Amino acid sequence: MKTSGRRWHRRSYHHGNLKEVLLEAARTLIEQHGAFGFSLAEAARLAGVSPAAPYRHFRDRDALLAEVARSGFERFAARLDAAWNNGIPTPLSAFEALGRAYLAFAREEPASYAVMFETGVSEAQGTEAIQAAAASPAAEKAFNVLQQAAAALCRQLPENERPPLKLVAMHIWTMSHGIASLFIQEGSVARKVPLSPEEVLESGMLIYLKGLGVLPEVPGEETASGES
Amino acid sequence: MKTSGRRWHRRSYHHGNLKEVLLEAARTLIEQHGAFGFSLAEAARLAGVSPAAPYRHFRDRDALLAEVARSGFERFAARLDAAWNNGIPTPLSAFEALGRAYLAFAREEPASYAVMFETGVSEAQGTEAIQAAAASPAAEKAFNVLQQAAAALCRQLPENERPPLKLVAMHIWTMSHGIASLFIQEGSVARKVPLSPEEVLESGMLIYLKGLGVLPEVPGEETASGES
DNA sequence: GTCTTCATGTAAACGGCTATTACATTAAAG
DNA sequence: CTTTAATGTAATAGCCGTTTACATGAAGAC
Structure with a gap:
């Protein structure tokens, strides 16, 4: 029984699906050993x-990580897009779904998320490939979903009170990312706060939207606890 | 002339200040080559x-990075504390200074910031030391400054409208961190937006504080451009 | 002053990792 | 069937992290 040691001692000399399996292995190993400590070997x-x-299949180690990032951005964009669903049924409910989808992705694919957003610093040599992925069409598509949502929300405001779209989109993005990033880390102080990422994001966005003037006079004014 | 190759071919067998110099070298190298690609050698x-x-001086490579993180948190906390300055002259102006100090630290010590907040994923083996630093007293002190600021702001609200302090502190923190994190990355989509981190943070906080009910009826209603 | 001691640095070595090169295997095309 | 290109292996070189045994010298004991 050759299959005992490995899930799939491949029968043929050729693997047949190595590229995908390597990407999957990379994500698994990054979850286990951190973005450092991941080894191609x-x-x-x-x-x-x-x-x-x-x-x-990959020019070098960084090319593999870049592909993890790129494919991650694709799934990310698709997921955000599905959650936003063109603002249906209402922009507000769709916006809430969007936020949850954002955090869900970061929770379910922490390795992808880390490689996508937390790789390297500055113009690091050797991470150019990953940085390229962070500026790839897929990444822009993800940002565009956020921008669409921002646009739909702003459309509810009288024109003379609308802040620049990109600015609102950045506010939404940075808050979502900040929460995802801080909560991904095991040891982070954020973990000591008895709040779920979803609670923080939803309550924060409620306050922000109220400040924008988008919310129709919150009724309960229970700004903190949300509904769940 | 032995001194030509290095800035300081030390005269004695013993270095005299190796620990500090190594930490400094680590920060420099991380800025240049990324958090990956940093090598103890x-x-x-x-x-x-x-x-x-x-x-x-360090048990291993991770212990050095952990010390980079820990000392980073100390300077970070000190800087935030100085900027907040107990809410003097006014909570609002102090709050603005706090935000600027946050972003300034991330910009001036990107290596420290990255190691402090963007190291590894999950319970990575080998990064426990760094994660411990992220939960260290220094890290908590930094968070406490944010919490004090949140408290001072909330104190301006009628008691029945005050959201939980920790929640407000988290909102402030996550937005600041999100902005710092996204703008540190060279290739990030955030860099394509013609906005400075400071603009994004300040405008975002204005809207948020308005939503909180803390702002005394913004006069100009130029929500976007701030003052600078 | 000399001796001892301990902190601090060096040299050499091991194993693991990245990446390259030459070679092996096999699927697919002609 | 033969050829060819894709895909995998073996062997190798160089770097890094880490350990161990040894070297140096600063500081205190006498």
């Missing part, structure tokens, strides 16, 4: 191939 | 000592 072991095999 | 070279020397 270990991913290869996990996939059951030699340490040199990955180089047939 | 290179830091040692930069300090002009053998690759084994750092182990006299």
Whole structure:
């Protein structure tokens, strides 16, 4: 029973699906060992191939991480887009769904999220590929969903009170990202606060939208606890 | 002339200040090569000592990074505290100074900031030390400054309208962090938006505070452009 | 002053990782 | 069936992290 040691001791000399398996292995290993400590060799072991095999599919280690980021942005954008659903049934409810989708992605794919948003600093040599992914069409598409949502919300305001769209989109994005980023970290002080990311985001957005003038006079004024 | 190759070919066998120099070298290298790609050996070279020397001062590579994080949190907390200055002259002006101080730290010490907030994912083996730093007293002190500011702002509200302090503090923190984090990245989509981090934070906070009910009826209603 | 001691640095070595090169295997096209 | 290109392996070189045994010298004991 060759399959005992590995899930799939491949039958043929050729793997058949190595690229995808390597990406999956990378995400798994990054979740376990952190964005540091991820090693191409270990991913290869996990996939059951030699340490040199990955180089047939990725130019180097960073190219693999860049692909993790790029594909992550694609799923991210798709998910945000589905949640926003063109503002249906109402912009506000869709906006809430959007926020939840954002946090859900960060929670379900922490490795992808980390590589997408928290890789490297400055013009790091060797991370250009990843940084390119962070500026890829997929990344822009994700941001565009946020911008659409911002636009729909602003459309409820009289024209002379509308702040620049990009600014509102940035506010939404930075708050969502800040929450996702702080809560992903195990040891973070954020974890010591007895609040779920969703609670923080929803209450924060309620206050922000009220400040924007978008909310129709909140009834209960229970700004804190949300509804759940 | 031995001194040509290095700034300071130390005269004595003993370095005299190796620990600090290594921390400084680490910050420099992380800025240049990213949080990945930082190597203890290179830091040692930069300090002009053998690759084994750092182990006299740090248990391992992660311990050095943890110290970068810990000392970073200390300077961070001190700086935020000085900027907040107990809400003097007014809570609002002090709050604005606090936000600027937050972003200034992230801009001036991007390496520290990255190690403090963007290291690793989940319960990564090998990063426990850094995660411990992220939950250290210094980190809590920094958060406490934000919480004090939140408290001072909330104190301007009638008691029955005050949201939980920790919640407001988290809103402030997550938005500041989100902006700092997104703008630190070179390739980020955030860099394509023609807005400075300060503009985004200040305008966002204006809207948020208005939603909170803290702002005394904004006069100009130029929600976007701030004053600068 | 000399001796001892301990902190601090070095040299050498091991194993793991990245990446390259030459070679092996096989699927697919002609 | 033969050829070819894609895909994987083996072997190798260089770097890094880390450990161990040894070297140096500053500070105090005498």
